[in-house]
Amino acid sequence: MQSLRVDLGSRSYPIHIGPGLIGDKDRFAPALAPGPVAIISDSNVAPLYLEALDKTLRSLGKTVLNIILPAGEGSKTLASIQEITGQLLSAGFGRDCSLCALGGGVIGDIAGFAAAAYQRGVAYLQVPTTLLAMVDSSVGGKTGVNHPLGKNMIGAFYQPRAVIADTDTLDTLPEREFRSGLSEVIKYGLISDQGFFSWLEDHMDAVMARDTAALMHIIERSCADKAEVVTRDEQEGGLRAILNLGHTFGHAIEAASGYGTFLHGEAVAIGIIMAADLSRRLDLIRESEQDRIYALMEGAGLPTLAPRLPVTEYLRFMQVDKKAQGGQVRFILLRGIGEAVITGDVPPAAVIQTLNAFMENEHGRD
Ligand SMILES: NC(=O)c1ccc[n+]([C@@H]2O[C@H](COP(=O)([O-])OP(=O)(O)OC[C@H]3O[C@@H](n4cnc5c(N)ncnc54)[C@H](O)[C@@H]3O)[C@@H](O)[C@H]2O)c1
Numbered sequence: 001m002q003s004l005r006v007d008l009g010s011r012s013y014p015i016h017i018g019p020g021l022i023g024d025k026d027r028f029a030p031a032l033a034p035g036p037v038a039i040i041s042d043s044n045v046a047p048l049y050l051e052a053l054d055k056t057l058r059s060l061g062k063t064v065l066n067i068i069l070p071a072g073e074g075s076k077t078l079a080s081i082q083e084i085t086g087q088l089l090s091a092g093f094g095r096d097c098s099l100c101a102l103g104g105g106v107i108g109d110i111a112g113f114a115a116a117a118y119q120r121g122v123a124y125l126q127v128p129t130t131l132l133a134m135v136d137s138s139v140g141g142k143t144g145v146n147h148p149l150g151k152n153m154i155g156a157f158y159q160p161r162a163v164i165a166d167t168d169t170l171d172t173l174p175e176r177e178f179r180s181g182l183s184e185v186i187k188y189g190l191i192s193d194q195g196f197f198s199w200l201e202d203h204m205d206a207v208m209a210r211d212t213a214a215l216m217h218i219i220e221r222s223c224a225d226k227a228e229v230v231t232r233d234e235q236e237g238g239l240r241a242i243l244n245l246g247h248t249f250g251h252a253i254e255a256a257s258g259y260g261t262f263l264h265g266e267a268v269a270i271g272i273i274m275a276a277d278l279s280r281r282l283d284l285i286r287e288s289e290q291d292r293i294y295a296l297m298e299g300a301g302l303p304t305l306a307p308r309l310p311v312t313e314y315l316r317f318m319q320v321d322k323k324a325q326g327g328q329v330r331f332i333l334l335r336g337i338g339e340a341v342i343t344g345d346v347p348p349a350a351v352i353q354t355l356n357a358f359m360e361n362e363h364g365r366d
């Protein structure tokens with residue numbers, strides 16, 4: 001097992017990564033509030049891992065309530081928050097309860113927001129079971145749900161009490177979901193960790209084969225890179241926006257093509273390639289660097305073609321991006337591999353050139 005810490009003063013918490021952790025009551029005990037526990041999971045994950053977690057929590061003397069939502073992005077709605085809070089109230093759960101998010105990023109985001117809102121805030125733990133959730137969504141306290149007009153539009157910054165990533169759960173993760181998580185891993189290399197990007201170029205075969213040591217390395221390095229950013233800027237006053245590389249385009253792809261058509265990581269992979277294209281048009285990166293990014297995404301089996309939607313549709317969803325300031329969309333661009341830049345003065349003509357290029361020749365590379 002490896003353990004890291006997210007240092008946020010009184011809101012600090014550990015991240016534990018390793019095999020068999022769902023059965024390790026000593027990881028759970030220090031993070032739980034005194035009262036009962038609700039496990040929030042989804043219809044795919046619950047049959048696989050809920051019984052084991054339930055048993056661990058009961059061995060700590062806890063009363064346990066199970067709440068199971070339909071699997072998939074379609075559940076990331078306010079209706080799910082209503083469902084969870086309704087079940088908590090019916091079971092008589094008070095402010096001394098804890099919620100355990102057992103699942104991928106969808107469950108983590110929903111359960112985290114339910115924890116932030118229920119009786120104005122109760123304890124919660126992240127027990128991520130997808131690669132994407134282990135490397136990204138379980139860490140940093142961004143919680144929330146979608147709105148038909150935009151992704152993650154309703155939510156809160158609310159930190160978990162612990163992140164407990166049982167790497168054994170990755171054994172059952174479908175291949176497409178595994179690959180989806182890799183785009184967020186590649187993102188860390190691009191925004192702040194050139195050495196990690198090079199390591200991924202050299203070890204992608206081992207990663208794709210789910211080699212144990214390679215998986216431990218990418219999860220640990222990703223969590224460390226994310227924790228470093230979150231510690232310096234918890235609520236995205238500035239720096240944290242770099243974690244959004246590829247997301248301005250990516251969120252537009254997810255929303256405009258209907259939530260769930262593209263997995264989040266797939267949309268982010270395409271979005272990162274589009275952001276690299278825009279960075280090259282603005283002479284921030286060289287074509288050779290753009291080629292390396294494209295090659296690594298392809299090597300990870302991720303999609304690189306943007307869906308053919310009207311450019312006006314892309315622009316409509318990009319306009320509501322939460323990073324916009326004074327009506328001006330801000331982009332996360334690359335100044336090289338390993339260095340991100342947050343910029344609010346991208347000429348609209350350049351953005352439209354990138355969008356047109358992807359719509360015309362499908363991959364956006366002239
Ligand atoms: N809060 C954040 O900082 C943050 C960061 C990145 C992404 N996100 C959000 O995370 C979501 C995507 O998360 P995701 O990719 O984990 O998707 P997901 O939660 O939908 O999980 C993917 C699929 O795999 C299934 N699954 C999960 N674990 C499994 C396992 N071990 N074995 C078999 N099946 C399993 C799930 O039931 C689901 O069908 C998006 O909504 C995205 O916006 C949030």
Ligand SMILES: O=C(O)C(=O)C[C@@H](O)[C@H](O)[C@H](O)COP(=O)(O)O
Binds near residue numbers: 247
């Ligand atoms: O933690 C962050 O900060 C991120 O931006 C991580 C992203 O990978 C993640 O998709 C996040 O949910 C996006 O947040 P949003 O504020 O752009 O909705």
Ligand SMILES: [Zn+2]
Binds near residue numbers: 247
């Ligand atoms: Zn993301």
